Amino acid sequence: xxxxxxxDHAAIWALAAAQLxxxxxxxxxxxxxxVPMESAMGWSRMATNAAxxxxxxxxxxxxxPVGVWIDHGHGRQVMIWGSVLATAMLALWxxxxxxxxLFIVWIGLGIAMAATxxxxxxAIITRNFPDSFxxxxxxxxxxxxxxxxxxxxxxxxxxNAVGWRDALLxxxxxxxxxxxxxxxxxxxxDNARAGHADHKASHRRTPAASTQRALRTPTFWxxxxxxxxxxxxxxxxxxxxxPLMTERKVSPAVMLATMAVIGPAQVLARILWFTIGRNVRxxxxxxxxxxxxxxxVVILMVAGQxxxxxxxxxxxxxxxNGMMTILRGTIVQDVMWTEGYGAISGLLSMPSNVxxxxxxxxxALIWAIGxxxxxxxxxxxxxxxxxxxAFAVAVRFAGVQKHRTGQSVTTR
Numbered sequence: 001x002x003x004x005x006x007x008d009h010a011a012i013w014a015l016a017a018a019q020l021x022x023x024x025x026x027x028x029x030x031x032x033x034x035v036p037m038e039s040a041m042g043w044s045r046m047a048t049n050a051a052x053x054x055x056x057x058x059x060x061x062x063x064x065p066v067g068v069w070i071d072h073g074h075g076r077q078v079m080i081w082g083s084v085l086a087t088a089m090l091a092l093w094x095x096x097x098x099x100x101x102l103f104i105v106w107i108g109l110g111i112a113m114a115a116t117x118x119x120x121x122x123a124i125i126t127r128n129f130p131d132s133f134x135x136x137x138x139x140x141x142x143x144x145x146x147x148x149x150x151x152x153x154x155x156x157x158x159x160n161a162v163g164w165r166d167a168l169l170x171x172x173x174x175x176x177x178x179x180x181x182x183x184x185x186x187x188x189x190d191n192a193r194a195g196h197a198d199h200k201a202s203h204r205r206t207p208a209a210s211t212q213r214a215l216r217t218p219t220f221w222x223x224x225x226x227x228x229x230x231x232x233x234x235x236x237x238x239x240x241x242x243p244l245m246t247e248r249k250v251s252p253a254v255m256l257a258t259m260a261v262i263g264p265a266q267v268l269a270r271i272l273w274f275t276i277g278r279n280v281r282x283x284x285x286x287x288x289x290x291x292x293x294x295x296x297v298v299i300l301m302v303a304g305q306x307x308x309x310x311x312x313x314x315x316x317x318x319x320x321n322g323m324m325t326i327l328r329g330t331i332v333q334d335v336m337w338t339e340g341y342g343a344i345s346g347l348l349s350m351p352s353n354v355x356x357x358x359x360x361x362x363x364a365l366i367w368a369i370g371x372x373x374x375x376x377x378x379x380x381x382x383x384x385x386x387x388x389x390a391f392a393v394a395v396r397f398a399g400v401q402k403h404r405t406g407q408s409v410t411t412r
Contacts, residue, residue: 036159070342116183119349218394233383270326
């Protein structure tokens with residue numbers, strides 16, 4: 001292994017570690033602060049979750065400009081300042097004494113998520129490693145998949161030991177100590193690697209041309225529908241899964257076991273992709289993933305109180321989502337092109353992140369009509385089938401375009 005390859009390898013592991021901490025401290029920790037905040041401040045469940053929804057909406061709106069900045073070679077600055085902003089917002093959250101402050105915090109965290117989580121890292125990796133980005137993205141998501149496993153018990157322990165305010169300060173310190181230096185050291189000042197002169201030159205062009213081209217491409221719009229439909233259903237089901245099982249009178253032990261399986265299933269699925277599926281085209285894997293998700297919903301609908309069926313649901317559900325993260329980071333390059341990837345990825349993230357914020361509230365409104373989760377399940381199933389159909393359309397259009405041009409769509 002050469003010094004350069006060893007340095008690249010170390011940089012990828014550093015980015016992976018930073019992703020684990022960023023996801024754990026910013027995203028997964030939220031649910032553990034809801035009840036302590038409500039008890040201490042008297043805030044309603046609707047209000048605290050509305051702050052999270054606003055953060056997700058802001059993250060969606062910020063995704064495109066963040067992608068453009070990365071395409072212009074500012075990935076290092078984006079990740080560094082995103083880590084600083086996340087740390088500052090976690091610290092401010094610890095001092096929140098009003099809902100206004102909480103909403104300000106989540107507006108800031110929304111920007112920080114757009115600048116530090118998977119999408120910007122995928123754009124940077126695609127830019128820096130045009131010949132090996134798929135393997136590196138898979139490795140980063142594999143490590144990042146342990147975020148909930150590490151940070152949910154860590155955060156709960158901190159809340160129990162020192163209270164929710166000091167726990168947030170601890171998370172801010174962890175984020176500052178790990179994410180800031182790791183992102184700063186792992187990403188070079190210029191995000192286009194030497195030795196890839198053609199690739200470097202292509203990324204000096206304005207991403208506007210690539211964005212305009214994408215907006216004229218049916219494949220892009222089909223992917224936008226696919227990811228928006230997928231992430232809306234995943235968010236709706238994730239935030240309502242415990243109330244759904246409670247309504248069915250599933251025992252607490254089975255409920256905990258079901259929830260506990262989802263995280264490891266995500267990681268296992270990513271390991272399988274990294275080992276067995278690494279040589280399979282993302283478009284092929286995408287068909288499997290987008291089919292598996294509605295299949296998991298059907299399993300949930302027929303599971304009742306059965307522990308075996310619920311565990312099977314959690315396995316398929318978690319596995320599909322685990323691989324979807326990798327698919328989201330690699331499919332654009334496979335069925336479209338790599339030029340201006342940051343901007344295109346940001347455009348795709350905008351509607352899907354907005355959907356993440358709206359979907360849980362929409363599911364609650366559907367449930368409120370009859371105080372029954374059956375209509376919610378049917379809605380999730382139908383929308384997930386739309387996601388699967390849209391992905392099939394995207395692959396179909398990409399194949400037609402490839403046939404017409406007589407060249408690989410990934411090298412345009």
